[in-house]
Amino acid sequence: MKHIKTFLLVSSLGILVSGCSATDEDYSYVKTEDKTIDHIHGIGYPNNKGELVIATHDGLMKYKDSTWYETNSEKHDYMGFQPYKGGFYSSGHPEEGSKLKNPLGLVKSTDGGKSLDKLAFYGETDFHYLGAGYESKVLYAINQEPNSEMDKGLYRSMDEGENWEKADMKGFESTSIGNIAVHPSKKEMVAISSKDGVFVSEDGGDSFTKVENTQTTTSIYLTEKTGLFASIEKGKIQLHELDLDSIKMQSYPTPDLSQDNPIMYISSNPERSAEWTVVTYNNDIYQTTDNGETWNEVVDEGNLEK
Template sequence: MKNRIIFLAAAMAFIMMIFAGCTGTEEKQEPAQKQESTEKQQSTDKNITSDISEEEFIKKASSQKIDHVHGLGYPGNDKGLYIATHNGLKMFINGEWLETAGQNHDYMGFQATADGFYASGHPEKGSDLKNPLGIVKSTDKGKTLEKIAFYGESDFHFLSVGYKEKVVYLINEEPNSELERGVYQSKDQARSWETVKMNGLEASTLGMMAVHPENGGTFAMATKEGIFMTDDYGENMRKSGEFEMVTAAAFSKDALFISPVQEQKIKMFKLNPSQEGTAEELSIPHLNHDNPITYIAADPNQEGRIAFMTILNDLYESEDGGKTWKQLLVNGKIEQ
């Protein structure tokens, strides 16, 4: 019992870091000022565009250590696994690490979609963009960012968007011009917002959210009390299974992947939403108690292709549904 208490306390400390939204340098970042920059950016009413050519915008990644990750996923307009970092996007494509030559913003709440991605966060150093970015969208691998909502007002650590049916869910941590603190959803790509009622959510924390790739009304909320699901846009929530301290969640077309703490170990399970109570434990590499899983991604276009990232920036990917795993990053190090 004593060992279990010690383990849960340590795991909870790291989980709360995740749920608190990484209150580090990004929270303290000063509003961006106009400065000379190696990348010229043109900002219109709707779009933020880099003037780097399409051919030069994606380049081979330099050797580096990634310190902060705020999301990962498989955009449908590319073949690779994307990682949103403190310094822009990194992509693992055809066995090689690539990165963007511009628009290297501190992306948060990154969500891959069928035609690109949504994100929030803060502009890169030297940019003349407003801080924070609000919600932005890209359909060209990050070269152009469309301003969707709350530009210059808010950043959202907890943001989730449907892959095909682009229902947007967010946790608003600080009031802005439209929203008070709380959980909200939009069915019209952020033009209007409704409070997510979440009746039946018996949890003391809110955390990572996951939306079904084809049904925007189906989403899940990870909490320290377990995983809660809904099929009616969050009107009513139900607990799935007897898991505790779920730190990450992601939907594929037919399953929900979650990472809970169970039996004093960090684990991963595959749930079948259509068969309540059905859970298959996946065999994952051993993770120490101070290295919980923070993000999971499932590729809607390639069955069995899933990835997960840990708080210490270890990245693993499987192409056979979790039977075998390949480690793509060790402690966030890209070595070319």
């Protein structure tokens, strides 16, 4: 059954365990034989390699030199996938037949998914909404169900999941969110896209300010000086660039998309700042290498041979 992608309803808003999954000595990325992609759960550019990686229901895939690759093992259902300069953080569920516990809790990989370090809530919690600082490694998570250490709400960790602190979220005035975006190096700057606009915090989520004139936003991504977010406006999708110093926004060139196919994920290449990638609800993947002046449709409704 296809997963239904939807906003998280926000209502009233560990112990470090290290270890690795069983791995195949020949673990690698191989040219994919599949013709379609389903269930995209996150995108980004891990390990500072400048290569686009997407997290799916059936493991990781990589786009390099106009070719798609997939892992030949460790095909876990990665949720909340968050790349950072040393690898990626994620949650989710292990592949069928794996010896890993379900759910994965919070895990980290520094070798492209060959092995997973179990950071927190292993076998206990599946985080669908994670945010990570690309440089700082600070983590933010929305916990949907109480676990051994958390109630419901937004939490932050400055030490890769060993300790968590609940954020107050004062000033956040929306009943649903799209995603969490964390500033690459400023540990206390975090933004949330929501059905009521963009909210930005500069104190670790304790207080938020709404960006003026923002409407329903489905995704946001932060770089050192700017952010890019996607809104639904008058039946169409519009990208906006946000200046993080002035918190002013301006329209950004956008692929021609309708409101029933909103942008769900946005990411930027840390090696080439003009390269952006977006993924839509219907599994369209668009990429620009010139700051939106031109967009190339890499995948059409999940079809790799568009």
